[in-house]
Amino acid sequence: MRKVTTPVITIIVIAICLFLAGCSQAQNKSDPAAAATSTDLLKANWDEVASQAKGQTVNMYMWGGSESINRYMDEWVAPRLKEDYEVTLHRAPVNDINDTVNKLLAEKQVNKKEGSVDLIWINGENFKNAKEQDLLWGSFDKQLPNFNQYIDANAPDIKDDFGLPTEGLEAPWGKAQFVFIYDSNKIKTPPTSLAQLADWVKQNPGKFTYPAPPDFTGSAFIRQALYETTGGYQQYMKPLDADSLTPKLSPLWNYLNSMETSLWREGKTYPESLAKLDQLYANGEVWMTMGYDPARASNEIKKGTFPASTRTFVLEAGTLANTHYLSIPFNSTHQAGAMVAINFMLSPEAQIAKFDPLNWGEDMSLDLEKLSPEDQRLVSEIDRGIATLPAGELASHRLPELPSAYVDVLDNGWLEYVAK
Structure with a gap:
């Protein structure tokens, strides 16, 4: 048998590659989807x-x-x-x-x-x-x-x-915008500030709680409380400086701790999620829930999950929106x-x-x-x-969210100064 030399093999390989490349190009021209697979989608039409x-x-x-x-x-x-x-x-x-x-x-x-x-x-x-x-x-x-x-x-x-x-x-x-949800048959006049909320909690022990951070809704409640207990949101609309922030947080932790023993189960445990809090509310164990969906209460009424007397409110100073x-x-x-x-x-x-x-x-x-x-x-x-x-009432009470760098600091602070 005649031996095939290396140069001949090389020529054959090159010819095969060129043939396959030509077939591929012909296929792509006839198939737009195939052509798109090699296109940068961030620039494609x-x-x-x-x-x-x-x-x-x-x-x-x-x-x-x-x-x-x-x-x-x-x-x-x-x-x-x-x-x-x-x-x-x-x-x-x-x-x-x-x-x-x-x-x-x-x-x-x-x-x-x-x-x-x-x-x-x-x-x-x-x-x-x-x-x-x-x-x-x-x-x-x-x-x-x-x-x-x-x-x-x-x-x-x-x-x-x-x-x-x-x-x-x-x-x-x-x-989304943070709203509080309540049973109007049990709460005739809902609080309009967090200070009033704390008074209501103490007057109605066991009927309020919030999800434990870092649950998204529980974390939002903490941020909401931060604004009202420390002088408003404007001071936080800048990059995080952890050293200067820490002294400002004492009123927040004091506020949360002041009503802890009046919370559901005396604050010894917290719902791990919004779904758990909603279940407590639906069962009548607590008289309020909360969340970022202003229409959720209406949806739950229609489904029969929440009582027909369920209503929502926002605070006079505003609520978080994002x-x-x-x-x-x-x-x-x-x-x-x-x-x-x-x-x-x-x-x-x-x-x-x-x-x-x-x-x-x-x-x-x-x-x-x-x-x-x-x-x-x-x-x-x-x-x-x-x-x-109403959309107008919600819009007039929108407050900006904190820069995201603050979130972990507050969640960890809650674990250290409240949960413990």
Whole structure:
């Protein structure tokens, strides 16, 4: 047999490679979806993104503690996303999105390039940690047609997340405001300040509590108390200086400790989540609950979970308000599908449906003035429920959130000076 020399082998290999490359190029020219796979999605046009997204399954990690939110995602968003865009949305519920951030961090540390998290519901301290650890994919918001058309990108409560610039790493999904929920049959005149709340707690022992930080709602209650017990929020709208902050916190810890023995179970234990607190309220063990969703009380009344006498209130000095976002992790394997899902959830159709308490009842992230007259009419006609405060009253009582660096300091302080 004739021996084949090395130069001949080299020529054959090169010829095969050129042939395969030509086939690949021809295939990409005839298949836009295949071509899009090699395109930088952060620069691609929207048709390329939508084409690549078809057939993808997007794993969305999100807090799963609300039945109405879960139903909106599973029964309203997912079917339409599947039918209109051929994208399957899989909701992955978690108790605390911080667990998902830690999961991403662990994957980053072992250089896992193909993760299981494609889309994440995030804001505040979790966004800060994800951004600082480089756990998010890239600046994608300007790629979304609905973001460009309907969002006021320069609004302070959009471009900054708990004082931290978003820089396009997340897209605003909705707005929330802290409200207190109470049974009007048992509480004829709800307190209008935290000082009045403390008096009420002492006069009605065992009928009030709050979730233990770092639960998201419990942490928010602590921040709310910080503002009113230490002279207002303005002094905290700057980067954290831990040394100067510590002396300011004594009135906060004193306030919380002053009513601790009058709390549910004498403050010896706290509900570990908002869901647990809601259950205590629904059972009549406590007479108040709380949360970031102004329409949630109305939703729970309609479901029969909360008594029909349930109402909500805000404090005269105002309550915390913020925007929450959707983001794409650094190692998402379905970025195109995630972008299409986010863009759909920012559409007027999806946002107006979310605004309706029959679905969720949460405030929209869209700029109302950017909507069509017909969509503005639809928004104005939605009945948000008997327990939902008027939009004007909520808006006039909005207070900005602390910069996210403060959150861990306060949560850890509560563990040290209150829980112990």
